[in-house]
Amino acid sequence: MSILGNKSKAFDSLAALAAAAPALQRELGCADTLREILQQPATWQATAALLREPSVLAQRRAMLTPRPAQAVLTGSGSSIYAGECIAPDLQQTLGVPVQAIAAGTLLTHWRGALPPGGGLLISIARSGDSPESTGVVDQLLAHAPDWRHLAITCNAGGRLATQYRGEPRCVALVLDERTNDRSLVMTSSFTNLVLAGSGLGGRADAADWQDGVRRLASCVQRVFERQSGALAAIANRGFERAVYLGSGGALGAAREAALKMLEMTGGRVHTMAETFLGLRHGPMSSLDADTLVVAFLSPDPAVRAYEYDLLRELDRKRLGLARVLVGEGIGADVIGAQDVAVDLGGLAADDDALPLLADVAVGQVLAFFRCLALGGKPDAPAQGVLTRVVESFALHAGGGA
Structure with missing residues (x-):
């Protein structure tokens, strides 16, 4: 209908x-x-301004000093697609290898999937509360200490933003609260995460990028x-x-x-x-x-x-x-x-x-x-099948083969 x-x-x-x-x-x-x-044009300008705030600018520069030998973008579902959007441009601006690897792959096969030698892992997430989000960071903090961690998230109260306070290898960049979409599907959260990630390599510092x-x-x-x-x-x-x-x-x-x-x-x-x-x-x-x-x-x-x-x-x-x-x-x-x-x-x-x-x-x-x-409801189009945040599931020891 x-x-x-x-x-x-x-x-x-x-x-x-x-x-x-x-x-x-x-x-x-x-x-x-x-x-x-509809809020995306306004929130994009808010995200661009956020990246130039003195505290965020200092945070970004700290995570890139010394310059990492490589960077990996990770996330699940829409978030990994955001990483795929960001990776080519970020590689050009950083001048180091950058790739996107799904969080599920890192959770189960990080030893074979994560490039050797250490670098910067950029976790992308709307809520930061899906099981993979913190599962990957926990695993790499314990077993891959040469990796630093930057989380870009839309949820100031999510585990990815709050669980690692005080951990010197971890920093969280939290976007405008409007971007923490309430709908099941990610819309403004996705585009603002892409914008924030693409500005990490220095583009956000340039006036022409803001224009x-x-x-x-x-x-x-x-x-x-x-x-x-x-x-x-x-x-x-x-x-x-x-x-x-x-x-x-x-x-x-x-x-x-x-x-x-x-x-x-x-x-x-x-x-x-x-x-x-x-x-x-x-x-x-x-x-x-x-x-x-x-x-x-x-x-x-x-x-x-x-x-x-x-x-x-x-x-x-x-x-x-x-x-x-x-x-x-x-x-x-x-x-x-x-x-x-x-x-x-x-x-x-x-x-x-x-x-x-x-x-x-x-x-x-x-x-x-x-x-x-088709007679559907965009806010919750798959009742009983999908949830806004992936439901908790067991994390098994020994992953990363």
């Missing part, structure tokens, strides 16, 4: 839903998710105001599959957007995330007439040339129901009659990290409206 066709045909954009009475938003099960999607965050906020605000209706319309097209494409760090954004669609629709839309070049190596066979293709386009012209080639190939082979294309200055020849082009005009990004936040925000809006179109 579609909210757009049944509850009220007026709810065909974010603005229309935001103008609805709070009681109706709660009845529709979208009040928290709607607020948390870039402001341009990003303005750009995405325009998308919310002017293009959410087009995203709502395509969400009602009846697709049963969605494929998300990204290059470099945008693969992490694609994985997060795919997870949002999967979570918010309770698995009724099957999703896959892949690189543009990787799609040809088998996954392209899954595209059919009911598949939506969501393409996060790189700001790098050389990379985008490869991406355009793939999109033209999909045209020639007549694969997919329609496409959502996200990027600045999208070529008219790759926009089909059934497609939605979300042009990030004015973003003028000079790094790969900031556009990923816009990519993910578009993915959130698309999943939000697809959930509503």
